[in-house]
Each structure stands twice: as structure tokens, then as C-alpha cells.
């Protein structure tokens with residue numbers, strides 16, 4: 001067996017799952033192991049739509065209260081403040097840089113110049129390396145269009161770079177990995193279709209695939225495929241994204257009642273129980289604390305949560321209008 005894969009298979013069960021008696025309130029200590037051998041904390045703080053003016057304090061609060069993993073991206077436009085939160089925590093002696101797992105992502109308009117995007121991100125965050133760098137979407141966009149991040153054609157459709165392929169982007173990511181400024185590289189928003197295009201050409205297997213995941217979109221096909229290839233799933237929008245709509249789902253509330261916890265704890269625990277990293281976003285101190293709590297869900301709880309998409313159908317909360325087939329089975333007519 002490929003050593004990257006063997007390492008991953010051995011170590012992907014978090015300690016808290018191997019020893020459920022230790023699996024009590026805070027999951028900061030729970031971690032998975034990437035196919036590089038590095039540890040990644042199971043719960044990370046999301047920062048998409050965390051406004052400048054709020055996100056520095058959110059990051060600082062999270063680090064003070066046990067988080068050791070922050071999920072950022074160039075396109076979020078707030079990396080500078082994320083970096084300030086991290087720096088304050090380091091200056092205050094709360095954490096050391098090497099104790100925090102920092103992820104960022106190359107934006108679509110930078111697929112031909114990933115090294116430039118990385119350098120800007122490192123400058124924004126005031127760091128000299130990232131723990132994980134992801135291809136945000138497998139959709140190159142025109143880097144010389146009418147907008148630096150969201151270029152459009154006159155008809156309003158997104159201006160894609162159809163002369164460049166996501167596989168070429170990956171070859172550039174591999175160079176960054178070999179250069180040492182990123183300790184691991186991975187992908188995001190890759191369906192099986194895109195992974196099947198990528199893997200035969202890849203010298204480095206992606207460490208992670210960050211995808212939308214929650215009981216209304218378990219994405220079992222790509223999750224199973226990634227498990228087989230040693231690629232760890234990172235679940236984004238675990239609460240249903242903006243306004244946490246999954247908090248109102250009856251099935252989630254029933255499991256929450258059974259365990260005497262909030263619906264967020266159920267949605268976050270659902271991911272950790274599946275062996276996924278989970279990235280809840282909040283800028284609200286009490287919620288940031290709450291989102292670090294997990295409980296052990298039993299087979300009956302997991303089945304009840306899985307029933308939801310069977311009853312209600314798949315729901316995708318993050319679905320940007322790229323105008324290309326991303327290969328998602330739930331989007332097939």
C-alpha cells in the first residue's frame with residue numbers, strides 16, 4: 001500500500017472516537033492525521049463572511065478558548081484581520097505559531113499564478129508558511145478580466161479561463177509544496193468527476209477535499225471515494241451556512257434533545273463521527289465556544305440524521321453561478 005495512504009488509514013480515527021469515554025465536552029484535542037503525517041484539529045474556525053471589524057476578535061477569542069485551527073481564504077478579503085487575531089494570541093503567549101493549523105485557498109482568478117496568490121496570503125496573514133493550501137474551486141477564472149476576483153462577461157456570466165485546466169493548477173500547487181511554504185496541499189469543491197481527472201496526473205495526492213457537508217448533503221459518493229484514496233474530507237457549511245438554517249430541522253432537534261445539547265453540537269458531532277474535519281463559522285463569542293463541543297452519536301442518531309435528506313431531498317446552500325458542470329450527483333437532472 002502507498003505509504004501516504006497507509007499512514008492516513010491508520011491515523012484517521014480521532015483519539016476521542018477511539019476512546020469514547022474521553023469524548024466529553026471539548027473537542028479541541030481531537031485531531032485527524034493527513035496523508036502527509038501532519039495532525040489537523042478536527043474542529044476549525046470558519047472565516048467566510050466574517051466581517052473585518054469582527055474577525056480579529058473572533059480569531060483571538062477562538063484561540064483563547066481552545067481552537068487550534070483556522071480556515072481562511074484569499075477571496076474572503078479578511079485575511080489581514082485573521083492574521084492580526086493570530087498575532088495577538090501569539091504575542092499574549094496564548095499559542096505558538098506551530099500549535100495552530102492555518103489553511104488558506106488560492107482563488108479562481110489566480111490559477112495561472114498560484115505562487116502570487118500564496119505570497120499575498122502569507123503577507124496578509126503575516127506568516128511565512130501555511131499548514132494547508134487548497135485549490136478553492138476547480139474552475140479557473142480570467143485573471144485579466146473586468147474584476148480581480150469576480151470577472152464577468154457583458155451578459156453577466158462569470159468570465160472563466162477555459163484555456164487553463166485545474167490539473168495545470170495542481171501542478172503549480174505541487175511546486176509550492178516542494179518549495180516548503182505550504183506544509184500540505186489539497187483541493188476544495190472537487191467531485192469524483194474532477195478527482196478522476198486530477199489523480200492520474202498528480203505526483204502529490206491532495207491531503208484534503210473541503211466540500212459542503214451536513215445531513216441534507218452528505219455527499220457520500222465523493223466522501224467514500226476520498227476515503228479510499230486517503231484524502232480527508234473537510235466539511236464546510238456544517239450548520240447550513242448563513243443564518244444556520246439546519247438549527248430548525250426537526251430531526252436535528254430530536255437528536256439534540258436526546259443528548260441534551262444544542263442543534264449545533266449535533267451538526268458538528270455528525271461530522272466528527274463520520275471522520276470529517278468540520279469548520280463552523282461564527283463571530284459570536286458564545287457560539288464560538290459552543291461550536292467546539294461534541295458528543296458521541298450512536299448508530300441510531302446517525303441514521304436519524306441521514307434520514308433527513310432521504311425525506312427532504314438534497315439541499316446545497318453554497319452554489320455559485322459558475323456555469324459549468326461541477327459533477328455533483330445532486331445537480332444532475
Ligand SMILES: NC(=O)C1=CN([C@@H]2O[C@H](COP(=O)(O)OP(=O)(O)OC[C@H]3O[C@@H](n4cnc5c(N)ncnc54)[C@H](OP(=O)(O)O)[C@@H]3O)[C@@H](O)[C@H]2O)C=CC1
Nearest residue numbers: 046047048236237238239240241243244280281282283284
Ligand atoms: N471551500 C469553500 O468553498 C467554502 C468554505 N467554507 C468554509 O467553511 C466555513 C463554514 O461555513 P459557512 O458557510 O460559513 O457556514 P456555517 O454552516 O458555519 O454557518 C455559519 C452561520 O451560522 C451561525 N452560527 C454559528 N454558530 C452558531 C451557533 N452555535 N448558534 C447559532 N448560529 C450559529 C453564524 O452566525 P454568526 O457568525 O453571526 O455567529 C453564521 O450565520 C466558512 O466560514 C469557510 O471557512 C464555507 C463555504 C464554502
Ligand SMILES: O=C[C@H](O)[C@@H](O)[C@@H](O)[C@H](O)C(=O)O
Nearest residue numbers: 048073075136318319320321
Ligand atoms: O468559500 C466560500 C465560497 O466558496 C465562496 O467563496 C464562493 O461561493 C464565492 O462567494 C462565489 O460566489 O464564488
